[in-house]
Amino acid sequence: MKPLRILVVEDDWLLALDLKSVLERRGHEVVGTAQTQPRHS
Secondary structure, three states, rough: OOOOOOEEEOOOOHHHHHHHHHHHHHHHEEEEEEEEOOOOO
16 A cells, blocks of 8 residues: 555544554654644634
């Protein structure tokens, strides 16, 4: 499989870090991580 370039968007920083690690071990490139912003009503 061709390696992918992936942007991880996850509110939980620990989950994002774990997901980044898993993806990199599988040969993919994580280009960054981001959190969603809270909505204002």
